[in-house]
Amino acid sequence: MFAFIISRILQAVPVMLTVALISFAMFAYVGDPVAIMLGQDFTEAQRDALVRDLGLDQPFWMQFAHFVANAVQGEFGLSYRLSRPVADLIAERAPATLELAFCAAGIALLVGLPMGVYTGLYRNSWLSRFFLTFSLIGVSLPTFLIGILLILVFAVWLGWLPSFGRGDTVRIGWWTTGFLTWSGIKALILPAITLGLFQLTLIMRLVRAEMLEVLRTDYIKFARARGLPNRAVHFGHALKNTMVPVITIVGLQLGAIIAFAIVTETVFQWPGMGLLFIQSVGAADIPVMSAYLMLIALVFVSINLIVDLLYYAVDPRLRIGRGQGGH
Amino acid sequence: MSNAPPLLQVKNLRVEFPTRRGTLVALDDVSFDIAPGEVLGVVGESGAGKSMTGAAIIGLLEPPGRIARGEILLNGRRIDNLRYEEMRRIRGKEIGAIFQDPLTTLNPLYTVGRQLVETMTTHLPIGPAEARKRAIGWLEMVGIPAAAQRIDSYPHEFSGGMRQRVVIALALCAEPRLIVADEPTTALDVSIQAQVIALLKTLAREKGTAMMLVTHDMGVIAETADRVAVMYAGRIAEIGPVREVVKHANHPYSEGLMASIPPLDRRVERLAQIDGAMPRLSAIPRGCAYNPRCPQVFDKCRALRPDLINAGTTQAACWLYDTETARD
Numbered sequence: 331m332f333a334f335i336i337s338r339i340l341q342a343v344p345v346m347l348t349v350a351l352i353s354f355a356m357f358a359y360v361g362d363p364v365a366i367m368l369g370q371d372f373t374e375a376q377r378d379a380l381v382r383d384l385g386l387d388q389p390f391w392m393q394f395a396h397f398v399a400n401a402v403q404g405e406f407g408l409s410y411r412l413s414r415p416v417a418d419l420i421a422e423r424a425p426a427t428l429e430l431a432f433c434a435a436g437i438a439l440l441v442g443l444p445m446g447v448y449t450g451l452y453r454n455s456w457l458s459r460f461f462l463t464f465s466l467i468g469v470s471l472p473t474f475l476i477g478i479l480l481i482l483v484f485a486v487w488l489g490w491l492p493s494f495g496r497g498d499t500v501r502i503g504w505w506t507t508g509f510l511t512w513s514g515i516k517a518l519i520l521p522a523i524t525l526g527l528f529q530l531t532l533i534m535r536l537v538r539a540e541m542l543e544v545l546r547t548d549y550i551k552f553a554r555a556r557g558l559p560n561r562a563v564h565f566g567h568a569l570k571n572t573m574v575p576v577i578t579i580v581g582l583q584l585g586a587i588i589a590f591a592i593v594t595e596t597v598f599q600w601p602g603m604g605l606l607f608i609q610s611v612g613a614a615d616i617p618v619m620s621a622y623l624m625l626i627a628l629v630f631v632s633i634n635l636i637v638d639l640l641y642y643a644v645d646p647r648l649r650i651g652r653g654q655g656g657h
Numbered sequence: 658m659s660n661a662p663p664l665l666q667v668k669n670l671r672v673e674f675p676t677r678r679g680t681l682v683a684l685d686d687v688s689f690d691i692a693p694g695e696v697l698g699v700v701g702e703s704g705a706g707k708s709m710t711g712a713a714i715i716g717l718l719e720p721p722g723r724i725a726r727g728e729i730l731l732n733g734r735r736i737d738n739l740r741y742e743e744m745r746r747i748r749g750k751e752i753g754a755i756f757q758d759p760l761t762t763l764n765p766l767y768t769v770g771r772q773l774v775e776t777m778t779t780h781l782p783i784g785p786a787e788a789r790k791r792a793i794g795w796l797e798m799v800g801i802p803a804a805a806q807r808i809d810s811y812p813h814e815f816s817g818g819m820r821q822r823v824v825i826a827l828a829l830c831a832e833p834r835l836i837v838a839d840e841p842t843t844a845l846d847v848s849i850q851a852q853v854i855a856l857l858k859t860l861a862r863e864k865g866t867a868m869m870l871v872t873h874d875m876g877v878i879a880e881t882a883d884r885v886a887v888m889y890a891g892r893i894a895e896i897g898p899v900r901e902v903v904k905h906a907n908h909p910y911s912e913g914l915m916a917s918i919p920p921l922d923r924r925v926e927r928l929a930q931i932d933g934a935m936p937r938l939s940a941i942p943r944g945c946a947y948n949p950r951c952p953q954v955f956d957k958c959r960a961l962r963p964d965l966i967n968a969g970t971t972q973a974a975c976w977l978y979d980t981e982t983a984r985d
Contacts, residue, residue, distance in 0.1 A: 341928060548761040555715055555756070556776045556827060557749030560741075566775075567764050646811040 331642075342631040349627040353620035354397045358390070362617055366410055373480055406621035411613040416621045420603060425505045425521040426496055427595070427602030431587045433518055434526035439580065442530040446537025452562060453484070453542065461534065468531030475598035478523040484520060492517045494599040521598040525591055529583045536579055541571035547571075573644045581637035663690035664735070665684025665835055670737075672713055673704075673889075674825040674938075681938045683709050683722060684891045686964070696868045698882030698899060700875060700914070701728065708872050709870040711837040713737070714869070716744040717755050728870065731835070750780040752865075753828035755838040759820035759845070763812035769796070769823045769873075770808035773830055780831035780929035785875040795826040799856060813890045818849035823855065829860060836861065836868045842877060847958070850874075854881055870881050875918050880902050890935055890946035907968035908975045945976070954975060 364380055369573035381387055385396055400406070406416035445465075449458040483553035497513035499506040508514025544550060545568055553563045599605065603622060612619035641648050672684035684706045691697045699707045703788055712718050716736065727736040727922060732818075748754070753840055758763045773792035774785055783791070789808070796804035799822040819842065828836055841857065842850040858881050860870050870882055878885050886896040887908065895908035906912040913947060915932040933950040934938060936942060942949055948958040957976045968978035 548756055548758060549764040551717060552754070552756055552762045552827075553743075553764065553823070554717055555748055555754035555777070557745050557747070557773060557831075558779055559745065562775065562779075567767075570766050571764070645766060646768075647813050 334642070335413045335635070335639070337555055338635050342635070343630055345626060346403065349624060350398050351394065353401075353623045355392050356616050356620050356623075357397070358393070360614070366614075369516060387452055401621075401624055403600060406624075407617045409610070409615055409618050411610065411615040411618070419606060419618060419624065421504060422506075422623060423606045424599060425507060425605045426600060428598060428606060429508060430521055430525060430591060430602060431584070431592070434525035434529065434587050435580075435584050436592075437522055437526040438529035438533055438583070442533030443537055443576075444529075446534040447541060447564070448568060449534065449538040450541025451606075453538075457603055462538075465531035465534050468527045469535075470606040473524060473528065473593045474597050475592055476527055477521070480520045481597070491520050493520075496601055521594050521600050524597070525587060530585060531575070532581060532583065537572060537576055540575055541568060544568045544571045570644070577637055577640045577644065581633045581640075585633045587627075589655065591624045602621050662692075664675040664693045664695075664732060665691040665869075666728070666730040666733075667710070667714070669732070670710070670713060671721055671725045672709055672718065672730065673725040674722045676721075680937070682725075682891060682941075683845055683938055685714065687727070687888075687891075687893055689886055689893065689896055691835065691867050691869060692860075694833045694865045694867055695871055695884065696858070696882045698878035698885040699869060699871045699888060700873060700878055700885060701888035701894075702873065704935060704938075706891040707888050708839050709891075710888070711754070711839045711869060711871050715748055715752055717739075717748075719824070746780075747901065749776055749833065750831045753831070753833040753835050753836045755821075755824055755828045755836060755841045757840040757843050759817055759824050762818060762824050763827075765812055766953070768809050768811055769815070772823075773808075773827060776827055777912060779832050789966065791830070792826075794822070798860070799823070799826045800852075801826075809924075817845055819851075821845060821853050825853070825857060825860065829864065829866070834866065836866055837871070838868055838871070839871045841870070842874065843872070850877070857881070875915065877887045887914060890902065890941055891938065892946065892974060894947065895963065895968075895971055895976075897966065901970040904937060907971050908947075908973040909953050909977075911973070913950075915928050945974070 358373050364377060364384070364386065368377060368380060385393055386395075404417045409416050409419055410413065412419065445461050449461050481493045484491045492513070495649065496508050497515075497517035498511040499508050499514055500510040501507075507517055550563060550568055553567045558567070568642055590604075591600075592608055593601060595602045595604035596608055605624075606618065607622045609615075612620070663765050667690070668688050670684055670687040671682065671797070672767040673708070674683055680796060683801060686705055687706070687710060696945050698925065699710065701707050709718070709722070710892065712722075713724060716739070718724070727737070728735055731747065731751060736744065739747070749960075763769065770789060770792050773795060774788040777791060778785060781873060793804045793808055801819060803821055807815075812823070815823065821844075825841075826837075836857075838857065842853050846851060854877055857868070857870075860866070870878070872878060883897045883911040884900045885902045887894045887902065887906075887910065889910050895902060895906065895911045897907075900912055903915055906915050913929070916929040917931065919925060919928055936946060942959075944960050945951070945954075945963055946956040948954045955976070961976075963974045963975050963976050963979065965972040966976075966978045968975070
């Protein structure tokens with residue numbers, strides 16, 4: 331088990347190094363940081379001093395090694411746009427994005443999974459047909475349109491929920507949370523639904539397809555032939571066997587929710603990392619962009635590791651090296 | 658045995674599959690009894706309706722298949738028209754089932770112990786601790802070595818033969834009076850088949866469990882069954898005591914089927930075979946379904962379907978045994 335985790339972490343190292351190389355290449359090849367930092371008037375001596383300070387006179391690989399060493403310590407330099415440490419900027423914005431992603435994933439899972447199970451079990455009922463039609467809308471409408479429609483209905487027409495921002499937040503250490511105030515929770519609802527809707531329909535369709543597949547298997551027929559109650563057959567035997575593919579997709583989608591909250595955050599002016607990223611792109615703020623890239627890669631790598639561990643927990647056939655019979 | 662009231666009665670069973678291109682009749686007019694403790698072998702080619710009969714008895718016909726006519730009675734109580742929940746209580750408790758492929762019959766994600774325990778706690782008034790104790794006993798009974806340790810193993814940690822033993826334990830653990838065994842040895846190595854059959858036979862005898870043994874292996878039937886039903890195109894062609902059917906089959910189809918078993922005591926140049934193939938359900942010929950392949954066919958066979966007729970030691974669905982329309 332421990333060896334398995336170690337080997338997975340070691341496999342992640344080349345992935346992260348590759349992403350680091352791409353991030354670093356942005357520094358080296360997109361724009362000229364010296365020109366950006368010096369502004370209009372400067373002397374040759376000032377320029378040389380800055381080049382030396384930034385280490386730009388060193389060979390490429392040395393610079394890259396520096397970059398990686400700094401990145402490991404969470405050090406990505408100063409934002410060109412805001413002249414503040416990138417790490418601080420991201421730490422400020424991360425709670426907003428993570429809370430939003432968490433809620434969106436929660437909605438997607440808590441609603442999508444039961445809907446998938448229901449449509450798998452009762453595939454000819456009118457409610458199933460309704461769910462399937464509804465899911466088609468969720469899959470095919472673009473996120474920004476759903477967001478704008480929700481704002482129109484619930485913020486503009488009905489006036490129930492705020493149309494932008496995070497509402498009031500409470501600070502706990504360096505983490506700011508919107509969960510503890512009424513306005514924070516209200517502000518969370520529309521963006522979370524917008525972000526989670528696509529994932530919800532995806533999970534529903536996936537669970538449905540997997541349930542239909544599993545319900546055809548011999549072991550489900552045999553479970554029925556043994557006279558087990560429907561609840562045990564459906565949830566104990568069938569649902570658990572759908573979990574391996576579902577965990578894979580949910581894991582990947584969680585990464586996608588965090589990484590690509592950009593559109594939702596822009597529509598709702600949600601002060602998260604996605605909004606920070608899109609503003610940085612506008613200003614060619616390369617340190618922030620490269621740090622964001624690295625962070626998202628780290629998120630995906632971590633989620634993949636967790637997904638692998640969950641496989642291990644769900645499917646005994648993957649528990650390699652288990653002793654014969656014993657625990 | 659023949660005097661005991663039947664445990665299972667199947668009367669004029671007809672199973673239909675409504676399809677877009679019309680209704681397929683998968684089983685038609687199938688009738689037989691099984692006495693307590695009796696082993697009825699059911700043989701026939703693939704698609705003859707053997708497994709379908711078993712599925713109808715345990716109430717698990719694949720939709721859209723449905724029982725269109727006829728009755729199934731267990732201990733005199735009609736079970737073919739029960740609601741799902743009532744039938745569920747009978748499955749496992751009164752009628753156990755064994756499926757063909759032990760590699761796919763067990764849920765891969767649960768230990769064999771858990772699967773045994775859940776079956777017993779569903780049907781018997783016992784708690785999990787007692788069920789676990791009995792589960793170890795059942796695993797020992799079906800010949801799993803070191804059962805007390807193996808009970809916490811997952812299905813993939815057992816070989817195919819061992820898994821079929823576990824399946825047998827699962828079918829028997831709530832002590833049903835009837836077992837429907839659908840080709841229990843077909844998926845196993847030949848060397849294991851005999852062991853599993855011997856085990857089934859021994860346990861059925863010890864517990865007084867009746868068995869409907871579906872197979873296309875005549876050797877298994879000859880060795881295990883008390884009576885045998887030969888099925889052809891969704892009907893019973895012949896039914897009778899196993900020795901009679903194997904040695905002196907009356908229906909031309911069973912005769913052909915028995916002749917195609919290669920004799921062990923002498924060399925043959927060519928294995929006997931029945932010409933042609935069984936008709937598809939959508940194209941069953943008029944009259945006797947076997948008439949296009951039958952070497953003794955005559956006019957009546959092409960016009961009318963025969964019911965089971967007394968043919969001496971067995972009953973055969975064949976006009977040859979109809980006294981009124983004797984041939985020529």
